[in-house]
Amino acid sequence: MSELFEPLDAGKLHLRNRLVMAPLTRSRAFEGGRATELMAEYYAQRASAGLIITEGVQPSVRGQGYVWTPGLHDAGQVAAWRRVTDAVHERGGTIFAQLMNAGRVAHPSLYPDGGLPLAPSALASGEAMWTPEEMLEHPVPQEMTVADIEEAVRDFAAAARNAVEAGFDGVELHGANGYLIQQFLADGSNHRTDAYGGSVENRVRFAVEAVRAAADAIGADRVGLRISPGGDANGLSESDTPELYAALLAELAPLGLAYLHVLELGDRGLTRSLRAQWPGTLLLNPHPEPGAFPARPEYGEEALRAGDADAIVLGSLWLANPDLPERIKAGGPYNEPDPATFYGGDHRGYTDYPAL
Structure with a gap:
């Protein structure tokens, strides 16, 4: 699998290989959304990835969608993340923060004021939020004003500056x-009749903004976007599509972004079109095939x-295999992740x- 181990230049990035660690929510930021020493160890263990993309990080208080997830919207959170980035860089790694506003995929219990989540339209996801005690149904969100x-757009810019x-x-x-940006994109969750809803040109507006x-905040060559075309996650x-x-x-191509990150859902033809x-x-x-999870190195x-x-x-291979590139080179074996943790x-x- 020599292609996986060739270096890659992407924007300002010089990646040691073409194996990227996907964003994986782990819910271990127990103190005010601050990254911990344990999180620094976790990411540093996986620094042999060409690029680490962190778990979803909320860019604002109202952007949080899960318990114990980290943020990048206050000074304490910024300082805590420095431990993580320093640990990864000390091992020669490269790391991006994934900025995630969950939109309607959230619950009032996450917010100090107990208010409703915000979304493009007042349409519930039909799903529920995990907590250690019980699942909490997502409520009907509050429709966002202009x-x-x-x-929310300013929050993404501010969080990007905080990340740097x-x-x-x-x-x-x-x-x-199915999080906020895709909620605006999708006609099933966006029933707006203003400039942010209706036509595809209007529904892409929030994502582009x-x-x-x-990009304006930190440079386009330091910004990527993840999409999951045709996905049905979170209702x-x-x-x-x-x-x-x-x-x-068409709107994003001229910006010169670091990358586009595509989560494929069984349609290689669509991938090739993109x-x-x-x-x-x-x-x-x-x-490449419906239900072909987890993604495997041979794909x-x-x-x-x-x-x-x-x-x-x-x-998921990165969850249980901190030395994944070495295991791929060796043809395995691979540790199996424990879903209970x-x-x-x-x-x-x-x-x-354990490593090999």
């Missing part, structure tokens, strides 16, 4: 998996050889997986 939208201050090499905006704001639905993402990419429309670096989380090798991607994003908890199932 002022709310403008504030915290030592991150850049940021990825989370436009996938958020990405541009982050999402899109009726016009090819047209929708063609419109989005590749043809995107002039820059494309990271692919490859799932990535095939995609690189075919020219469908420039680098490969893997998720995915969210919350201590070092068990987090930093105690």
Whole structure:
């Protein structure tokens, strides 16, 4: 699998290999959304990735969607993340913060004022939020005003600046998996009748404004975007996926972003269409067949050889294999992750997986 181990230049990034660690929520930021020493150890263990993309980081108080997730919206959080970035850089790694506003995929219990989550339209996800005690149903969110939208855009820009201050090499905006940016993109969750709803041109507006704001804040070559075209996570639905993402990419292509990160959901034809429309670096989380989870290294090798991607994003394999590149070179074996330790908890199932 030699293609996976070739270096790659992407924006200002010089990646040692083409194996990227996907963003993986672990819910271990127990103190005010601040990264911990344990989190620094976790990410440093995985610094042999060409690029680490962190778990989703909320850019604002109202952007949080899960318990114990980290933020980048106050000085204490910025200082705490510096421990993580320093630890990764000391081992020669590269790390981006994923900025994630969860939108309607949230619950009032997360917020000091107990208010409702904000979303494009007052439509519930139909899903629920995990807590250690019980699942809490997502409520019907409050429809965002134009002022709310403008504030959310500013939050992405501010969090991007905070990320650079915290030592991150850049940021990825989370436009996938049914969170706020994709809620605006998808006609199933966006029933607005103003400039942010209706036509595909209107529905891509928020995503474009958020990405541009982050790019203006820290430089486009330090900004990436994750998308999951056709995805139905968190109650999402899109009726016009090819047209929708063609419109989005047409707006974003001239900006010179570090990369586009595509979560593939069983449609390699769509991936190739997006590749043809995107002039820059494309990271692919490859799932060439419906239900082909988890993504495997061989999927990535095939995609690189075919020219469908420039680098490969893997998720669950990184959970249990901190030395994943070495294991891929050796042809395995691979540790199996323990789902009981995915969210919350201590070092068990987090930093105690053995290396070869």
